[in-house]
Amino acid sequence: MALLLWVAGILAFVSQTPALGWAIWAVIWINAVFSFSQEFRAEQALAALKNVLPAQVRVFRQGKLVQIPARDLVRGDVMQLEEGDRISADARLVSEDLQQRYSRQREIPFDSRRRMMTVVLDWQADLWPDTFPQATQVAFTKGAPLEVVRHCQSILRNGTAGALGHDDWEQVVAANDSFARQGFRVLGLAARPGGDELRDMKAQDLEQGLTFVGLVAMFDPSRPEVPEAIAQCHRAGIRVTMVTSDYGLTAEAIAQQIGLLDDSHPSHEPVRVITGETLGHLSDAQLQQMVKYRSRLVFARMSPEHKLRLVEAYKATGAVVVVTGDGVNDAPALRSAHIGIAMGLNGTDVAREAADIVLTDDNFATIISAIEEGRTIYQNIRKFITYILASNVPELLPFLAMVAFKIPPALVIMQILA
Numbered sequence: 456m457a458l459l460l461w462v463a464g465i466l467a468f469v470s471q472t473p474a475l476g477w478a479i480w481a482v483i484w485i486n487a488v489f490s491f492s493q494e495f496r497a498e499q500a501l502a503a504l505k506n507v508l509p510a511q512v513r514v515f516r517q518g519k520l521v522q523i524p525a526r527d528l529v530r531g532d533v534m535q536l537e538e539g540d541r542i543s544a545d546a547r548l549v550s551e552d553l554q555q556r557y558s559r560q561r562e563i564p565f566d567s568r569r570r571m572m573t574v575v576l577d578w579q580a581d582l583w584p585d586t587f588p589q590a591t592q593v594a595f596t597k598g599a600p601l602e603v604v605r606h607c608q609s610i611l612r613n614g615t616a617g618a619l620g621h622d623d624w625e626q627v628v629a630a631n632d633s634f635a636r637q638g639f640r641v642l643g644l645a646a647r648p649g650g651d652e653l654r655d656m657k658a659q660d661l662e663q664g665l666t667f668v669g670l671v672a673m674f675d676p677s678r679p680e681v682p683e684a685i686a687q688c689h690r691a692g693i694r695v696t697m698v699t700s701d702y703g704l705t706a707e708a709i710a711q712q713i714g715l716l717d718d719s720h721p722s723h724e725p726v727r728v729i730t731g732e733t734l735g736h737l738s739d740a741q742l743q744q745m746v747k748y749r750s751r752l753v754f755a756r757m758s759p760e761h762k763l764r765l766v767e768a769y770k771a772t773g774a775v776v777v778v779t780g781d782g783v784n785d786a787p788a789l790r791s792a793h794i795g796i797a798m799g800l801n802g803t804d805v806a807r808e809a810a811d812i813v814l815t816d817d818n819f820a821t822i823i824s825a826i827e828e829g830r831t832i833y834q835n836i837r838k839f840i841t842y843i844l845a846s847n848v849p850e851l852l853p854f855l856a857m858v859a860f861k862i863p864p865a866l867v868i869m870q871i872l873a
Contacts, residue, residue, distance in 0.1 A: 567700060595645070
């Protein structure tokens with residue numbers, strides 16, 4: 456297009472209309488200035504991303520775990536790797552135990568189906584001398600409290616293991632639900648004493664016959680600007696849905712705290728928590744009807760397959776789907792969505808590579824600001840097109856009349872350009 460304008464300008468000079476030629480070339484330069492400005496801003500955005508996207512690595516420095524650029528690694532640094540991380544330097548894989556006294560002999564990693572993980576440690580009886588006095592190794596299991604307690608046969612009381620009765624089980628469930636209703640994320644802890652046989656036992660057998668130790672409740676408060684950002688979404692007609700692997704009551708409590716469950720809906724429509732198990736019993740048609748016509752939904756205990764299926768269901772209803780995530784489990788949904796947004800600071804490499812956009816500040820409110828700017832640009836484009844059509848139609852009619860009725864042109868070229 457620019458080449459055609461240059462040729463048109465030259466022809467204008469050849470045809471003895473220098474004013475028209477200069478006008479065309481002025482348009483070219485103005486367009487070049489705007490194009491350079493946009494390209495410069497895009498390069499600045501990419502430069503900002505390069506501070507996040509390049510290889511970052513978590514290393515132990517002075518006994519503390521810190522995140523540094525990979526270029527700052529030195530010989531002897533100990534890196535911590537997690538699922539979804541890219542290995543950012545030549546390294547030797549070692550199993551370093553910061554607690555040398557209880558060295559780790561085996562690990563069964565967490566997965567979204569079992570909702571548990573287990574490690575086997577060398578045991579020193581001086582920690583709990585009356586609890587596991589004969590044990591040389593102990594397997595410790597942590598995970599979803601209801602899953603952990605389901606694999607337990609005994610419970611630890613005042614340092615002594617006793618039979619786990621139905622009343623004990625109900626007490627554990629009640630305590631877990633009480634924490635969850637307050638928005639706490641809860642882990643269940645259990646142990647199994649033994650010897651060298653724990654290292655060779657099948658994974659499913661190792662996580663049976665456990666002794667329940669207790670619950671750990673953790674609270675991760677949302678950023679203060681999130682409730683207002685959610686409110687802006689509601690006012691703008693943007694539907695926000697929580698899809699999480701957390702316990703249902705925890706997910707519902709967090710959704711209430713951040714204002715995700717819009718109270719403007721009729722009172723006869725209660726909050727409904729959909730678990731992954733429930734989702735698995737729904738057909739695609741039923742799921743599409745649910746997400747299209749039901750509000751106040753919270754999706755909990757979702758696996759990567761469930762998240763992907765939800766995205767496809769929303770897309771099937773004609774919605775434009777944007778997915779945010781930071782973990783390996785979010786990658787399929789990020790890839791499938793119309794727009795995938797990954798976290799730049801705390802997100803995994805896999806999530807960032809699957810996404811279309813990477814947030815440099817990991818802030819949900821930034822997405823709302825971007826949507827607001829995008830809508831402003833869209834409205835400006837609409838106004839500009841309306842203006843162009845409104846101004847060009849009166850200019851077009853005289854030329855149509857000139858062609859149809861063989862009359863002199865009512866406007867000269869310079870008048871049109873002006």
